Amino acid sequence: MSNNNIKPTEGEMEILQVLWQNGVATVREVHEALNKKDSGYTTTLKLMQIMHEKGLVERDTNQKTHIYKALVSQDKTEKQLVNKMIDNVFNGSAARLVMQALGNHSASADEIEEIKKYLDSLK
Incomplete structure (x- = not known):
């Protein structure tokens, strides 16, 4: 399989x-x-x-x-599960997933900085 x-x-x-x-x-x-x-x-x-x-x-x-x-890679498995969650739980909205995640879990200053850099790279 x-x-x-x-x-x-x-x-x-x-x-x-x-x-x-x-x-x-x-x-x-x-x-x-x-x-x-x-x-x-x-x-x-x-x-x-x-x-x-x-x-x-x-x-x-x-x-x-x-x-x-x-035998499965962590990155690929996480991506598959996140995509499934975005489709099934958040109606296809990655933004809603991110806002929910950040609203429910406190991110460290370093993590917030990393997220800002990532968002800037998407522009």
């Missing part, structure tokens, strides 16, 4: 975030990084096995402990 248009679930996105940050990780390392009190190790293992079947991660089985690595 091609992973070009796979939309990861919320749980899969949490695992991908750990893999993107670490490069590679075992199920145990991912589970500990997620620090989920309400789900067990076997839940993380099952989810990562499903992600492997979907083509979201690859699994190196050369060692006793399997090592996982993300």
Whole structure:
């Protein structure tokens, strides 16, 4: 199955975030990084096995402990999810998404400066 248009679930996105940050990780390392009190190790293992079947991660089985690595890029995945959200939630308006995001989360002075530079580059 091609992973070009796979939309990861919320749980899969949490695992991908750990893999993107670490490069590679075992199920145990991912589970500990997620620090989920309400789900067990076997839940993380099952989810990562499903992600492997979907083509979201690859699994190196050369060692006793399997090592996982993300097969989808963080940038491409984020773009797909944002585009889907803009279409489905904000009626196709990127401006509404940005205003909602900035209105609900306080951005640091550095982040605001970065956003201003980005907006200036679009003019």
